[in-house]
Each structure stands twice: as C-alpha cells, then as structure tokens.
Amino acid sequence: MSAAVLVADLKSADMTLAARAGRVAKVAAEFADAVDRDARFPQEAVAVMREERLLGIQVPASHGGEGASLSEIAEVCSILGQACSASAMVFAMHQIKVSSLVEHGTDSAWHSGFMHELAARQLLVASATTEGGIGGNMRNSICAIEIDGETCRLTKDATVISYGAHADAIMVTSRAHETAAPGDQVMTVFRKGQYTLQKTVDWDTLGMRGTCSDGFLFKGEAPAEQVFPKPFAEIAAQSMLATSHLLWSAVWFGIAADAVLRAQAFVRAAARKSNGATPPGAARLAEASNMLQMLKANIQSGLKLYEAAKRDADQLSSMAFSIAMNNVKLSSSETILTIINQAMIICGIMGYKNGTPYSLGRHLRDAHSAQLMISNDRILGNTSTMLLIQKPDTSLFG
Amino acid sequence: MNETIRELLGRVGGLPVAVNEIADDADLYAAGLSSFASVQLMLGIEEAFDLEFPDSLLNRKSFASIQAIEQTLTQIVKTQAAA
Numbered sequence: 001m002s003a004a005v006l007v008a009d010l011k012s013a014d015m016t017l018a019a020r021a022g023r024v025a026k027v028a029a030e031f032a033d034a035v036d037r038d039a040r041f042p043q044e045a046v047a048v049m050r051e052e053r054l055l056g057i058q059v060p061a062s063h064g065g066e067g068a069s070l071s072e073i074a075e076v077c078s079i080l081g082q083a084c085s086a087s088a089m090v091f092a093m094h095q096i097k098v099s100s101l102v103e104h105g106t107d108s109a110w111h112s113g114f115m116h117e118l119a120a121r122q123l124l125v126a127s128a129t130t131e132g133g134i135g136g137n138m139r140n141s142i143c144a145i146e147i148d149g150e151t152c153r154l155t156k157d158a159t160v161i162s163y164g165a166h167a168d169a170i171m172v173t174s175r176a177h178e179t180a181a182p183g184d185q186v187m188t189v190f191r192k193g194q195y196t197l198q199k200t201v202d203w204d205t206l207g208m209r210g211t212c213s214d215g216f217l218f219k220g221e222a223p224a225e226q227v228f229p230k231p232f233a234e235i236a237a238q239s240m241l242a243t244s245h246l247l248w249s250a251v252w253f254g255i256a257a258d259a260v261l262r263a264q265a266f267v268r269a270a271a272r273k274s275n276g277a278t279p280p281g282a283a284r285l286a287e288a289s290n291m292l293q294m295l296k297a298n299i300q301s302g303l304k305l306y307e308a309a310k311r312d313a314d315q316l317s318s319m320a321f322s323i324a325m326n327n328v329k330l331s332s333s334e335t336i337l338t339i340i341n342q343a344m345i346i347c348g349i350m351g352y353k354n355g356t357p358y359s360l361g362r363h364l365r366d367a368h369s370a371q372l373m374i375s376n377d378r379i380l381g382n383t384s385t386m387l388l389i390q391k392p393d394t395s396l397f398g
Numbered sequence: 399m400n401e402t403i404r405e406l407l408g409r410v411g412g413l414p415v416a417v418n419e420i421a422d423d424a425d426l427y428a429a430g431l432s433s434f435a436s437v438q439l440m441l442g443i444e445e446a447f448d449l450e451f452p453d454s455l456l457n458r459k460s461f462a463s464i465q466a467i468e469q470t471l472t473q474i475v476k477t478q479a480a481a
Contacts, residue, residue, distance in 0.1 A: 139433075176428075180428070181414055181428065181429060181430030182430070183427060183430055183431075183432060184427070184428045184429075184430065231427070231428065233427050233458070234458075237458060313459075314457050314459055315457075317457045317458040317459070318453070318454075318456055318457040319453075319456040319457070320453055320456065382433070385433070385434050385437050386437065388437055388441055389437055389440050389441065389444075389451060389456060390453060390456055391453060
C-alpha cells in the first residue's frame, strides 16, 4: 500500500468517539475469551485504546485532551462492555482516576503537568484505595504518608490494585500524616519508577478475571508535590463516588446488552428454522428488553444528574446526590444479573456451553462482580443512614 | 447553642479526642467524624433544637466544623422566623 493511500485511509477513518471505541471493541472481543480463561491483562485492547487515544479523552483541551463529558465516557464504557468486560472495566477504572485529576488537580502545577503528559503519552492510571485491615471501607486508611521536606514516602498493604502491574502510575490513599485519624486521608500520585510492587495476593476469581486485581505490598517515594492538595474525603465525595457508580454501571449495561443481543440472535435463528414460529423463550426476550430499557433510563438519569451537579461542590457532596448515585449502582448491579439470567434461559444449553455464538457463562460470571464492587450491603447501610435525615426524592422531574 | 452542639458531639461524635480540645473552626471530618456519626449528630441537633434540616443544607460543608453547624442553625432559625 502506498503512503498516499495510507494517508487517504487515515483521513477517511471515522473519528467519532463511538467509532474509535468500536475499533477497540473489535479487538477486545477477539481476545475476550483468552483474557478470561488465562486471567491475563487485556493488553491487545489497551494497546488499541492508546492508538485511538482514548485514555486521555477526559483531560480538558487546555491540557492536551479532548474534554469528553462523563456521558461520552460512559458510552465508550458500554461499547467496550459489550465486547470484553475486563477491557471495559480497566478503561472505566482508569477514567475514574482521571476524573480525580481533572476535578481536583487543575490548581496544582504538578497535577496539571501530569495531565498534559497523560494525554500526550496515553498513560494508564491505577488505583490503590483498598488496604488490609480496613474491612473494605476505602474512606479509612491505616497507612500514613510520611512527608520529609520535599519528599513523601508511603508503604501500603494494598490487598487489591487492579492492573497494578500494568499501570504507568498509581493513585494511593493514606492517612494525611502519622497522627491523623483513619478518615483524615490524602491521595498521592506515584509514577512508575517511583514505587515497587511486591505481589502478595493472586487474582484468581469467578469473573472479571482480566482486570488482574492482584494484591501488592506497595512502597513508594516521590516529590511531596505529588500529594493531591485537597483532602481525599472531598475527592471521594465530589468525583470518585459518582464517576465510579456511573461508569461501572455503563460497563455493566454493556455486558447485559450483549447478553440480550445474543438471546435475540438465538430466538431469531430458531424462528427462521421453524417458519416464524417463536421458540418458548420469546416472551422472556421481551422481558429482558424491558429490563434493559429500565437499566438504560436509570443510568442516563444518573448521568444527567451528575452533569447538572458537576460545577456545584455543595450539590455534589449533598446527601440527596449520594443517595441518587447509590441507587444507580444498586439497581444496575442487581438488574444485570436478572437480565443475563433471562438471556441464559432463552438460549438454554447453547448459552450455558462455552464456545457457542450464544455463550453467556462469561457474561454471568463477570456480572456477579457488580454487587461486590463496594458491597451492595454496605451501600444499602449508608443510604439507610442518610435516609434518617434526608427526605426521599419524590419528584418525577428535577 | 455552642455548648449544646459540643455536648452532642461528645455523646455521638465518636471522636478520638475530647470535645473541649476541638477549636470552633477545626475540621470535624479531619478530627475523625464519620459520615454515620455526622447523621447521629444531625438527628441529635434536630431533637435538641426542635427543627428540621432542609435538604439544601444536608451536605458536608454544613457540618464541617462547630462554627459551620452554628451558622447552619442560625440560618435555619432565621428562615423559620421569616416564614
């Protein structure tokens, strides 16, 4: 192929976000079964994310990115989720970390510079918020960062760092100083080369196997300016809570949508073979499509609420907003299991078996992680506490 | 008002330090106030002052310090008097 043809090809390539995500999804789908079987990092899909420059889309244009909205990013998550849950979840978790930079890092010279570099070099960012001994509550830390002049040092028994071994940087939470209360936390960006990871726990799980969420003993040392200038409590309340629940839900929507698509293909194929007579599962397909639509409406309304509250720190840290985001997470994580289960009943043995066009085992296993990524029971507890004070939202609009 | 808030904070706040060691403008979350304890505190205040927090004031800022709670309460009392 001549260079001229190549250039013409590049020019004609569809550069909308959906098209770029579609090209990643194509590769992600090709390797999804291998990634799942071997519990390995989806390196092929992540390489195409970099080629398509998707890792930096959320970074503002002033910092070399594209300033994509959370709704646009959620759409990418759902497109990837239809192909490979692990690739989609890696992308979602990365974007959740980028949202902390975008929302809380623009006033700091170091974090601004890092954002520029992230967009330019398509750096992948991981997160270390979980710690042995805190009982799953990421708003508490045991480890404390040590600030020594212009240097900071941190050792953390991180029981989960998703794709930690494959990241270009890790954002790590800790207590703000040696005598700080467990909830008085900061978050620090450590770049590759500024830390060592000693693997302590293997990620051998039912599903979401490709996120490679191994446990590590993290030891880092970096310039102290890499500590976020805001308390982690504010970062968690104003960007992490909402972006996590919304982007995870978008990934889960993608998994459920692909399951419904497979179930529909099964019903159509059966109807074609029997001169249009529908197979027994056809009514369930109607139910599944109904639930998928409810799920979509739920996530869209959550995204709308977030985009409206985005510029207002008071609203983002209000109880009403937290309850709304918690509710999005609770219902999407539960609904997808029901939807995929319906799809499995529709496809029967062809859905239960691996390696058929209607296989749903991976979908179902991956979907089971949704209720546990921040335990739904913990979320129910938090919401019910808030409902001691906060009135439930009874408005249809607004 | 200040004394009642401090008394409630001591009873339900679950803070690792004594309430009289906390300055009026000190960050209560940094001092160890959990979100659960902050709801307990709000409930206690509603009971003690016989008022109800409007949804618009149910955010972190309203309860960030003893001073912030006093300001929140003053604002509610003013609004109720005007109503």
